[in-house]
Amino acid sequence: MVKAKIAIVGAGLIGLSTAVCVSESISNCSVTVIADRFTPNTTSDVAAGMLIPHVYPDTPVHQQKQWFRETFDHLSVICNSSEAPEAGIHLVSGWQIFKMIPDEKIPFWSDVVLGFRSMTPEEMKKFPQHQFGQAFTTLKCDCPTYLLWLEKRLKEQGGQVQARKIENFWELHKDYDIVVNCSGIGSNKLVSDQGMYPIRGQVLKVHAPWISHFIRDGDGLTYIYPGIHNVTLGGTRQKDDWNLSPDPSDSKSIFERCCALEPSLQRAQDIKVRVGLRPFRSAMRLQKEIMARGSEKLLVVHNYGHGGGGFSVHQGTAKEATQMVQECITMLETTGYKAKL
Ligand SMILES: Cc1cc2nc3c(=O)[nH]c(=O)nc-3n(C[C@H](O)[C@H](O)[C@H](O)COP(=O)(O)OP(=O)(O)OC[C@H]3O[C@@H](n4cnc5c(N)ncnc54)[C@H](O)[C@@H]3O)c2cc1C
Ligand SMILES: *[C@@H]1O[C@H](CO)[C@@H](O)[C@H](O)[C@H]1NC(C)=O
Ligand SMILES: *[C@@H]1O[C@H](CO)[C@@H](O)[C@H](O)[C@H]1NC(C)=O
Ligand SMILES: *[C@@H]1O[C@H](CO)[C@@H](O)[C@H](O)[C@H]1NC(C)=O
Ligand SMILES: *[C@@H]1O[C@H](CO)[C@@H](O)[C@H](O)[C@H]1NC(C)=O
Ligand SMILES: *[C@@H]1O[C@H](CO)[C@@H](O)[C@H](O)[C@H]1NC(C)=O
Secondary structure, three states: OOOOEEEEEEEEEEEEEHHHHHHOOOOOEEEEEEEOOOOOHHHHHHEEEEOOOOOOOOOOOOHHHHHHHHHHHHHHHHHHOOOHHHOOOOEEEEEEEOOOOOOEEEEEEEOOOOEEEEEHHHHHOOOOOOOEEEEEEEEEOOOOOOHHHHHHHHHHOOOOOEEOOOOOHHOOOOOEEEEEOOOOOHHHHHHHOOOEEEEEEEEEEEEOOOOOOOEEEOOOOOEEEEEEOOOEEEOOOOOOOOOOOHHHHHHHHHHHHHHHHHHHHHHHHEEEEEEEEEOOOOOEEEEEEEEOOOEEEEEEEEEEOHHHHHHHHHHHHHHHHHHHHHHHHHHHHHOOHHHHH
């Protein structure tokens, strides 16, 4: 039996969830995850991991909703099992508040999260600067716990991981049949995609175990997300800023904005600063490509550009990428692996 050899470039949320999905749904293949950064050093480790969709302007809304629903349903099953703490998945309830009444009072994802409703005037009293609010229960992935659990599941399926920086995808041509590109913001040197740019996010991870309710300002800039071990306080959105060093003035602004919404955070302890680069693109890239160099060909499946909402859609996009990998395998089988030559 021929085993299709698959290399997945990237060990963040997208690479690992795709690798697990491929190895669990395609029986005769071998999966190797190749990356230069692993947990706890990826962008995915910086994220709060909340399941609240970010909107991709050039991707149809029904598609985004389907990815969100698949992800929510998938994680709900894990959350409702004894695996939940090891996977780092938990339910969290809270409020999204708006200074100005939004155009869309009911977002497209309102019937996927649980118990979505408008906040009552009594609830709004905590936020005199805000005019409107939404209350709901959603899921949250605690990172790095979730990434470590995905890595464990991958290894149980016989998957391998390799620490290595890829300068050019053709390096993988000799040893692999299919390459899956989950490189996030990637490297400046990797064949550049001009449509790809970072939106820098700085957050504080603090110890404040009395906080169990999330608060998010609808502008997406200020948020308080309680996790299993820490509370994530955010944030910033700095377009085209590649600076991975913490900025003290950003930290001060984040802390002040969060304390204005939740004064008890003044007592937060053990404050750590983290920075990540959200991999932005006007539309996510989920696509098959046959790269050619002279007469040689390389089958590539792209799965990147998840921007500020990777956690919210990752299982949906992993399933779609897996379907594309399956199509590539079928193509290799019908050509007797000659497509690769
Ligand atoms: C502050 C902040 C808060 C966020 N909060 C949320 C949230 O609450 N909810 C939500 O849904 N989303 C959130 N996000 C967005 C989310 O983090 C991203 O969408 C997601 O992490 C992207 O995952 P990724 O796997 O594509 O990228 P990454 O995690 O960056 O992984 C990329 C991988 O590719 C590897 N790689 C890249 N180039 C190469 C190369 N040349 N050779 C070898 N390996 C390579 C890297 O080493 C790494 O392993 C947040 C982001 C930030 C920054
Ligand atoms: C995978 O397995 C199926 C059935 O077990 C077989 O028909 C197919 O040829 C195999 N594919 C490869 C790539 O070996
Ligand atoms: C993460 O980065 C730190 C600092 O560069 C390094 O010491 C550590 O080995 C890295 N961890 C992994 C798992 O790569
Ligand atoms: C949660 O788990 C219980 C016990 O296994 C099961 O009966 C129930 O249907 C599950 N509910 C959901 C929503 O998955
Ligand atoms: C892989 O993805 C990166 C984004 O991370 C992109 O810049 C690059 O062009 C892609 N590689 C190839 C070979 O298309
Ligand atoms: C989060 O909490 C855990 C457990 O209390 C701690 O070990 C870890 O350092 C904290 N992480 C950050 C980024 O502060």
